[in-house]
Every structure is written in structure tokens, then in C-alpha cells.
Amino acid sequence: MADLVENVLREAAEKESKYKTTEVNKDIDLVIDVGNLMTSDTNPFNAKSSRSNREKYLKDLARDNTQLLLNSIWKLPTQNVDNIVVAQLPDPSTPIPREKPVPKEKALTKWEKYAKLKGIQNKKKSRLVWDEPSQSYKPRWGYNRSGDDTKEWLVEVPGSADPNEDQFAKRKDAKKERIAKNELQRLRNIARTNKSKVPGVGLTPTDAPSKEYLGKALSVAKTSTASIGKFTENLPKEKHAKFQGKKRKFQSNIGNMKDEMSHQLNILNTLGQDVPIVDKNRAANLHIKEMEESRAKQKREDPDGARKKKLTGKRSKHGRLATMKRNLKKGRGGGRGGKSGGRR
Amino acid sequence: MQRVVKPKTQRGKRFLQEREAKIFENPKKTMFVKGGNTSQTVTQMLKELYQLKKDNAVMYKRKNIMRPFEDETQLEFFSQRCDASLFMFGSHSKKRPNNIVIGRLFDHHILDMIELGIENFKSMFDIEGAKCSAGTKPCMMFVGEQFDIEPDYIRLKNLFADFFRGVVIKQIRLQGLEHVIMITAAEGKIYLRNYKILLKKSGSKTPRIELDDMGPSVDFSVRRTKIASDDLYRRSLKQPKNAKVKKRKNISRDAFGSQLGRIHMQKQDLDNLQTRKMKGLKRGNPNKDATSSPNKKSKQSTEES
Numbered sequence: 193m194a195d196l197v198e199n200v201l202r203e204a205a206e207k208e209s210k211y212k213t214t215e216v217n218k219d220i221d222l223v224i225d226v227g228n229l230m231t232s233d234t235n236p237f238n239a240k241s242s243r244s245n246r247e248k249y250l251k252d253l254a255r256d257n258t259q260l261l262l263n264s265i266w267k268l269p270t271q272n273v274d275n276i277v278v279a280q281l282p283d284p285s286t287p288i289p290r291e292k293p294v295p296k297e298k299a300l301t302k303w304e305k306y307a308k309l310k311g312i313q314n315k316k317k318s319r320l321v322w323d324e325p326s327q328s329y330k331p332r333w334g335y336n337r338s339g340d341d342t343k344e345w346l347v348e349v350p351g352s353a354d355p356n357e358d359q360f361a362k363r364k365d366a367k368k369e370r371i372a373k374n375e376l377q378r379l380r381n382i383a384r385t386n387k388s389k390v391p392g393v394g395l396t397p398t399d400a401p402s403k404e405y406l407g408k409a410l411s412v413a414k415t416s417t418a419s420i421g422k423f424t425e426n427l428p429k430e431k432h433a434k435f436q437g438k439k440r441k442f443q444s445n446i447g448n449m450k451d452e453m454s455h456q457l458n459i460l461n462t463l464g465q466d467v468p469i470v471d472k473n474r475a476a477n478l479h480i481k482e483m484e485e486s487r488a489k490q491k492r493e494d495p496d497g498a499r500k501k502k503l504t505g506k507r508s509k510h511g512r513l514a515t516m517k518r519n520l521k522k523g524r525g526g527g528r529g530g531k532s533g534g535r536r
Numbered sequence: 537m538q539r540v541v542k543p544k545t546q547r548g549k550r551f552l553q554e555r556e557a558k559i560f561e562n563p564k565k566t567m568f569v570k571g572g573n574t575s576q577t578v579t580q581m582l583k584e585l586y587q588l589k590k591d592n593a594v595m596y597k598r599k600n601i602m603r604p605f606e607d608e609t610q611l612e613f614f615s616q617r618c619d620a621s622l623f624m625f626g627s628h629s630k631k632r633p634n635n636i637v638i639g640r641l642f643d644h645h646i647l648d649m650i651e652l653g654i655e656n657f658k659s660m661f662d663i664e665g666a667k668c669s670a671g672t673k674p675c676m677m678f679v680g681e682q683f684d685i686e687p688d689y690i691r692l693k694n695l696f697a698d699f700f701r702g703v704v705i706k707q708i709r710l711q712g713l714e715h716v717i718m719i720t721a722a723e724g725k726i727y728l729r730n731y732k733i734l735l736k737k738s739g740s741k742t743p744r745i746e747l748d749d750m751g752p753s754v755d756f757s758v759r760r761t762k763i764a765s766d767d768l769y770r771r772s773l774k775q776p777k778n779a780k781v782k783k784r785k786n787i788s789r790d791a792f793g794s795q796l797g798r799i800h801m802q803k804q805d806l807d808n809l810q811t812r813k814m815k816g817l818k819r820g821n822p823n824k825d826a827t828s829s830p831n832k833k834s835k836q837s838t839e840e841s
Contacts, residue, residue, distance in 0.1 A: 211736070214738045231677050233677065234681050250720060251749070262675075277711075278707040278708060290774070293642075293774075294559075294774055294775070294776040379540070
């Protein structure tokens with residue numbers, strides 16, 4: 193028994209002497225960032241031994257530090273991936289600057305804003321749809337789409353349509369128009385998010401122009417010359433165009449004493465008032481918007497519950513809104529004042 | 537960023553998306569730029585460091601006449617072109633012989649840069665022995681008190697770490713650790729040394745480390761520095777809120793490294809369980825029930841009477 197113990201001990205001692213140790217002693221512990229495979233050693237640099245044989249000194253130093261880093265890596269939890277041992281690294285602890293700033297959240301488009309307010313959610317549609325004529329699945333949109341009406345070789349002329357009208361060209365034009373409108377809306381959305389001036393839609397072509405539309409088109413056409421319509425002649429009996437652009441108005445250089453006084457007095461009065469002036473219309477609109485938003489939120493969170501409520505309580509809610517608006521119109525202050533006024 | 541001009545092709549769209557600011561960023565790319573006039577030493581050093589970082593690096597090896605410390609616009613233009621945010625610029629002049637400028641950019645504008653003079657250079661090819669394979673993630677050793685005390689050196693340390701660390705990874709192959717970069721600040725100089733790791737038996741689980749010189753080995757002296765203001769630096773360090781991945785619940789690992797998950801299930805409906813299909817076990821056919829039940833009833837009634 194004693195022999196056996198001795199043998200085992202001797203073997204262990206031999207083994208230890210055969211291999212060099214993995215232990216390293218340092219006066220000041222290294223700061224090890226395992227996530228970046230990085231160590232920083234703040235122990236004083238031995239200038240004397242460095243001068244005698246710098247390369248050897250640096251190599252020994254590097255060896256010791258590497259040993260310490262790898263010791264800590266070998267302690268990490270490991271995993272077998274395709275018969276390869278990998279260690280799970282923790283997150284890097286050294287803060288390192290980003291390459292580019294943090295991405296800003298994408299601004300909502302006008303429609304997205306509206307959909308959010310109303311609680312409208314996107315329905316997921318499959319990419320492929322069954323195409324009856326070809327008896328196969330085809331993309332819903334894009335190249336080789338199912339039900340592509342621009343690829344038809346025969347188009348029926350509707351009874352009410354002009355027989356000489358090219359129905360093929362009409363379809364193509366309509367598509368072009370839709371694309372142009374979409375592009376315009378995209379640009380307007382960009383302009384809105386950049387807070388620059390949002391251009392108006394202008395005149396979009398229609399099949400059945402109304403009287404108002406024609407008037408607008410006429411005035412636009414008259415001013416669409418190089419001289420902004422300065423030399424455009426009027427037709428006999430033509431009425432004055434309604435849709436003139438707004439002219440800028442400036443105050444006169446020589447001040448009007450009366451206006452000046454009233455203007456200043458107005459400012460003074462508003463400053464002296466204890467009770468803040470409330471824009472009732474704005475307040476009412478804000479309140480209505482808030483309510484709509486909360487309802488949309490409710491709808492989003494609990495679609496079934498909202499539907500049930502809608503069935504029973506739609507009318508009363510509508511009524512409440514209407515009365516509130518009425519009250520606000522009547523009363524001087526908030527909703528409360530309005531109620532009391534009504535009682536009187 | 538919202539683009540007014542839309543990319544015309546899908547490929548172009550993808551290309552732009554790749555370059556946009558992201559929550560989880562691409563690995564940083566490095567530009568190695570040869571200046572208008574360079575010496576053999578500078579060219580060789582640029583070449584060798586480029587080889588070490590080849591996966592995420594570009595080399596501009598023509599004469600690029602620019603002085604980063606005087607006018608940084610050209611360098612910023614280069615970074616804009618190749619979407620790189622780290623650079624190393626080499627030049628040689630009478631006033632500043634064997635000059636290296638190492639720096640980084642934030643949002644395509646210079647953040648930090650430091651000018652180093654090469655005092656002593658030993659090429660990778662002058663040193664015999666095996667080299668590490670391309671694209672390995674190096675272990676970085678920083679030695680010297682200065683790296684923790686002097687503001688310029690603190691930033692320089694961060695810059696070197698940024699420059700050499702390569703791709704940020706979650707896992708590492710233990711046998712794949714084969715490259716050590718040691719950067720020492722001492723005696724007013726900076727020593728850059730590259731070693732190859734040899735894993736030796738130690739009698740325990742962790743291996744005994746031996747190092748082999750690999751090169752390039754460079755001694756630098758610090759010349760001019762341009763360091764970002766604290767405000768800008770803080771801005772560049774800002775991380776997005778949702779960059780941190782939430783901890784996944786109910787998942788653990790056992791001693792053998794296999795993944796265990798806890799699933800919460802609803803009570804199973806045994807009535808609808810599909811068992812072996814046999815004629816005798818069939819049920820729920822309403823037609824059959826309708827035909828069979830009256831007979832049964834009649835039987836019962838006859839028995840009763």
C-alpha cells in the first residue's frame with residue numbers, strides 16, 4: 193500500500209517537472225478584457241534588463257501576459273461546434289468608438305402616422321397568388337405578375353366610352369399616373385420630415401373635371417408663362433380668376449398710429465391677464481385627437497375587446513364627443529364651465 | 537438618412553444599405569495609404585501590416601500627396617469612398633523621416649490621429665519561422681504605466697486596440713489563438729512586437745504558452761498628435777439602446793454543453809389525439825350513429841317488455 197502511494201506521488205512529481213508551469217506571478221494584477229483578447233500591464237518597466245537585452249525582455253514579458261490571458265480564456269465555458277472546441281467570449285469591456293453615429297429612427301410617412309392613429313394594422317399577404325389563366329402560382333406584383341392588365345391582347349371597350357379611344361394606351365397612362373403620384377407623395381414625405389416647405393399636389397389629371405377644377409386649371413395655365421402671366425390676354429367677358437396666388441403683404445413704412453397703439457395695447461392686455469387665454473377650438477381638437485389615439489391604442493392591444501365595445505358603446509361615445517364640442521363652443525373656459533353654463 | 541434620389545437597382549439599394557449607420561456595425565475597415573514620398577521602410581511596414589489585416593483593409597499604393605495633419609479633407613474623401621474608418625498613412629521627408637500617421641474616423645470625419653516616427657524596423661521576412669494564418673484575431677498586450685496615466689497615451693492605447701482588434705466575436709476557437717501583438721510604452725518610445733503563440737503541454741488543462749518572433753517589429757517615437765475633443769469622443773462612444781441583447785429566459789446548459797429549455801405547455805386535448813387507425817376505434821361518424829341507435833333502442837325496449 194505504501195509502495196503504491198509512493199509510486200503515484202513520484203509519478204506526479206515527475207510529470208510536473210517534465211512540463212513547465214502555467215502559473216505567472218505579477219506584482220500588480222493585469223487588467224484583462226477577455227472579450228477583446230486584450231490585457232494591460234501597469235507593472236513598472238525594468239529599464240536595466242531591457243537595456244541589456246531588450247528583445248528577450250520584451251518576449252518574456254509578452255509570454256507571461258499571454259499566459260495570463262490564455263489562462264483566463266481556458267476558464268471560460270466551452271462548446272463543441274463541429275468537433276471544434278470554442279470558448280464563449282464575454283462582451284468586450286473596453287469602450288471603443290463607433291464607426292458611424294447611432295441610426296435615427298425612421299420618420300413615419302403621412303399614411304403611417306394616420307394608420308397608427310387609427311390603429312390600422314398591416315395584413316400580411318402572401319407573395320405568390322394563384323393565377324387562373326396560366327394555372328400556376330405567380331407573384332402578386334412585379335415582373336410576370338398574375339393578372340397583369342398591361343399584357344392583355346384584347347380589351348373590351350366600355351359602352352359609355354368613346355369608340356375611338358385607345359383602351360390600351362389609357363391603361364398604360366393610368367399606371368404611369370399612379371407611379372408619378374406615388375413618387376410625388378414620397379417626395380412630400382421627405383420634405384415633411386426635413387421640415388422644408390411641402391409642395392402642393394397641384395393639378396392631377398382627372399377623367400371628369402368639375403367646374404372648380406377647370407377654373408383652377410385655367411388660372412394655372414394663364415400664369416404658367418415665362419412672365420408669370422403678365423402678358424396673357426383675357427378673353428372677352430372673362431371673370432376675374434379666383435385662384436390667384438397669395439400676394440405678400442407688408443406693413444407700411446410710415447406707421448399708422450392707431451394700429452400701432454391697438455397692437456401694443458393688445459400685447460399689454462394679454463401680459464397683464466391672470467387667466468391664460470385658451471384657444472377653445474384648438475383645445476377641443478387636441479382632446480379629440482387624444483381620445484382617438486387612446487382608442488386606437490386600445491384597439492391595437494386588444495382587438496377583440498375593442499370590437500365588442502364598439503358594437504355596444506359606439507353611439508354613446510359619439511354622443512359624448514359631440515356634446516363636449518358643443519359645450520366647449522358655448523362655455524368660456526374648459527369643459528366644466530360649459531356644463532355649468534348649460535344648467536343656468 | 538432619407539434619400540431623395542432612389543437607388544435604381546436592387547443591387548445599388550443593397551450596396552447603400554450596407555453602408556448605412558446600423559445598430560450592430562460592420563467590422564471597421566482600414567485604409568493603408570502611401571504618401572507622396574515614402575522610404576523602403578515605410579512601404580514595407582505598410583505592406584506587412586496590411587497583410588495582417590487583409591480581411592478588412594484596403595491599400596492605396598500609388599503616390600497620394602496629402603498631409604493629414606495640415607489638411608484632412610482628402611483622407612476623409614478616401615474614407616467616404618471605401619467606407620473605411622481606420623487609416624494608416626506613411627510618408628518620408630527630410631523633416632519627418634519614416635513617418636507613420638495612424639488614426640480613426642467617426643462618421644467620415646477625423647476623430648483621433650497620432651504621428652509616429654519609425655526608429656527601428658525589422659521586417660516579417662527578416663525573421664525566420666512560421667507566421668500566423670491570415671484573418672486571425674490577435675491577442676493584444678499593452679505594457680507600460682503611461683498607457684493608464686497620460687491622456688495622449690490613453691487615447692493611443694484605445695486607438696491601437698481599435699486598430700488591431702479586428703472583428704468582434706462571440707466565440708473563439710481555442711486552437712485558433714496564434715497571434716500576439718504587444719505594444720509597450722517605455723523610455724519615451726513605443727515598441728510594437730508581433731509573436732506567434734505555441735501551445736505546449738503543461739500537465740493540466742490549460743496549455744503552457746511559448747512565443748516565437750514573427751515580425752514585423754517596430755520601435756516608434758511619438759511625434760504630433762491630434763486628439764478628439766471630449767464632447768466629440770463621448771458622442772462617438774454613444775451606443776444605441778437596443779444594442780444590448782436581452783437575456784433569453786428558460787434556457788440553460790448542462791455539464792455536457794447541450795442546451796436545455798423549459799417549455800410551458802397547455803394541457804393536451806387527449807380527445808383529438810391521433811392514435812393508431814383501426815376500423816373498430818372509429819367514432820364520430822354521425823350517419824352511423826343515426827342508423828345504429830334506433831336499433832339499439834328497439835332492442836332495449838323489447839328486453840324490457
